[in-house]
Amino acid sequence: MTNASDLQKTLLTIDTHVDIPWPDGPSFFEDGPRCVDLPKMQRGSLSAVCFAAYIAQGPRTPEGHAAAFAQVQAMLHTIAEMGTGEARLCRTAGEIVAAAAAGHCCVVPAVENGYAIGEDLGHLRALRDLGARYMTLTHNGHNAVGDSCNPRPDLGDQTEEYGGLSPFGTRVVAEMNRLGLLVDIAHAAKTTMMQAAALSRVPVLSTHSCIRALCDHPRNLDDEQLDALKATGGLVQITAVPNFLKAHAAGTRVRPEDVTVADWADHVDYAVKRIGIEHVGISSDFDGGGGFTGWRNASEGVNLTAELLRRGYDASALALLWGGNFLRLLRLAEERAE
Helix, strand or coil: CCCHHHHHHHCCCEEEEEECCCCCCCCCCCCCCCCCCHHHHHHCCCCEEEEEEECCCCCCCHHHHHHHHHHHHHHHHHHHHHCCCCEEECCCHHHHHHHHHCCCEEEEEEEECHHHHCCCCCHHHHHHHCCCCEEECCECECCCCECECCCCHHHCCCCCCCCCECHHHHHHHHHHHHHCCEEECCCECHHHHHHHHHHCCCCCEEEEECECCCCCCCCCECHHHHHHHHHHCCEEEECCCHHHHCCCCCCCCCCHHHCCHHHHHHHHHHHHHHHCHHHEEECCCECCCCCECCECCHHHCHHHHHHHHHCCCCHHHHHHHHHHHHHHHHHHHHHHCC
């Protein structure tokens, strides 16, 4: 099958990282200003989306931690409400496969930033019970879990605080394994990422990053990190943030109109050649900064498929990139949970 539109309809396609507007954003069920809503998913043959309950890094105080935990719980309830009607809330790999086969769009909850759990390991179970399938260990700024690749001097951060994971962070990774939560190393410092990859009983993934050899940005993964993902069975999901895709001068930003699908596919090619097709996937970070010419919202995913077909990827390879590899990790997390 060489027609991208026809092929797209046969694939189980998963975007592993999309932010939600909160608390009063446009409806998910209406075709509106959001990059990802149900009508756009349906037009773009997008089977499933991991919607992130994102919390910005704030003060590491009892009050700050309590507020973060409360907000993320509220956001997970909002995400659950999206999984109604023509959409389905999916908590397992099997539920995603079954819902997609029945023609439903899948809503998969996730949490972005370990700041959400503060210093309380028990909060992980609460988030898992609300449907979360992964948690991003850090965001911009160090937290109680570990060092971020983007310290926040305005919050008192030094370049590094723990030299990777904190002692609490090592317990967080183990507890996430026990609960069946995937460990997301997007935003983590390289030291944090490498330690998490070595420690975790389930392969880790970056749900939204690109390749540092092509764009020297602290959010991107270098060759040593990519090799670590291959060695441990992990995964990098190549994302759509313009600043992660195209080289630019320090202190400047890349405009979405100056990035193309070909630029994005170059990062996919590099990762596939370096670590193999089994360790690469697709994400957008839509409604959180992602999007460029040709992939501005969930209705335009077929343009990625067309470009990858042009570069020689066949249907089986596209099935892995678009969702098969992520489902593999979800199943492993479920199988190895206690």
